[in-house]
Amino acid sequence: MEETPDESRPESRHQELADALRELHRAAGRLSSRKVSALIREREDALSGPSHETVRSAINGKQMPRWETVHDIVMVLAGLCSPPRDEETETGRFLLLWRAVREGEKGARKSFQELANSGWGGEDGRWTPEMVMGILVNPFSAIRIAPGLAVPHETIISEDTWIRAMEKFIEEDGAEHALRILLHTLKGDYIGAVEGTPFGYQNMDREAMDAYAALQYGCREVRRRLRAEPNLLAESIRAMRADETMDRDDRAEMLENESDASLMREVMIVTPDTWDEVSEDAQRMVSGYLIKQIGPPGPLGLPDADRFPIVWRIPEPAAE
Numbered sequence: 001m002e003e004t005p006d007e008s009r010p011e012s013r014h015q016e017l018a019d020a021l022r023e024l025h026r027a028a029g030r031l032s033s034r035k036v037s038a039l040i041r042e043r044e045d046a047l048s049g050p051s052h053e054t055v056r057s058a059i060n061g062k063q064m065p066r067w068e069t070v071h072d073i074v075m076v077l078a079g080l081c082s083p084p085r086d087e088e089t090e091t092g093r094f095l096l097l098w099r100a101v102r103e104g105e106k107g108a109r110k111s112f113q114e115l116a117n118s119g120w121g122g123e124d125g126r127w128t129p130e131m132v133m134g135i136l137v138n139p140f141s142a143i144r145i146a147p148g149l150a151v152p153h154e155t156i157i158s159e160d161t162w163i164r165a166m167e168k169f170i171e172e173d174g175a176e177h178a179l180r181i182l183l184h185t186l187k188g189d190y191i192g193a194v195e196g197t198p199f200g201y202q203n204m205d206r207e208a209m210d211a212y213a214a215l216q217y218g219c220r221e222v223r224r225r226l227r228a229e230p231n232l233l234a235e236s237i238r239a240m241r242a243d244e245t246m247d248r249d250d251r252a253e254m255l256e257n258e259s260d261a262s263l264m265r266e267v268m269i270v271t272p273d274t275w276d277e278v279s280e281d282a283q284r285m286v287s288g289y290l291i292k293q294i295g296p297p298g299p300l301g302l303p304d305a306d307r308f309p310i311v312w313r314i315p316e317p318a319a320e
Helices: 010-027 033-042 052-060 067-078 087-108 112-118 129-137 159-173 175-186 206-228 232-241 248-258 261-268 280-290
Strands: 291-294 310-312
Touching: 010 052, 010 067, 010 087, 033 052, 033 067, 052 067, 067 087, 159 175, 206 232, 206 280, 206 291, 206 310, 232 280, 248 261, 248 280, 261 280, 280 291
Parallel strands: none
Antiparallel strands: 291 310
16 A cells, blocks of 8 residues: 655655756756856855755755755746746745745744735635635634624724733633633624624723723732831821922812811721722722822733823832
């Protein structure tokens, strides 16, 4: 029984490269290896100066050639074909064949930048590895994408930010979990989903969402500093009262809050451990004593420390 060649083995991929070189050589008129070598040496863009023995060995598949040798042979022979073949297209095709020998299946596929520059291929009617990959990774092939996600809409983060977020998601929760969540989202169960509305974001109060996120971050930072600096609250209250740049309305609100005896009792007993036991008004007041300003918010996707910059009434001590 004849054994079927394993196309994933390096020798099979080397054979594929050699076959492609022989086909190109034949289409160019089977020039002698000496002539090909001489033509290469005449080119200013040549990457090497291979001897005729090196050219013959590469075309015959006797040994694995360097990329520089393959590049120069292809550049010379492409223009001699009838009709002439595009040199850049042919060198791109042979680069993938050469990389496949070195790197296996991964090397036979274009990188993202190569894909962006030259497209999916397949102009000759043949399926390329990139086309197969593109079909498999496109969620459209596996699910019905929610209509609200398939209409024109304004983006809220950059593509690079989305990539970084997905990388972190995969790193922390694993690729399978991240990809299943992605498909689940594309099927329509996404944050802010409203039937017939892209993302539903126009029905979401972005300013309110940012304010809430800033408050949550500010509270976490307040608790962190209170835990490390026991006298911080009293010092911040004194700094706030002495702040001559304080807005008149903010000062009036402070005085009104301080007139509420029950609220002030909560404020004065706040510790990091009792934070969740006091009212939100007390939490806001303590945060107002410690924080002079927070924000304005930066773009989504940034770490909270960069997205919500804090100006403290008492600067944070320098790390020792």
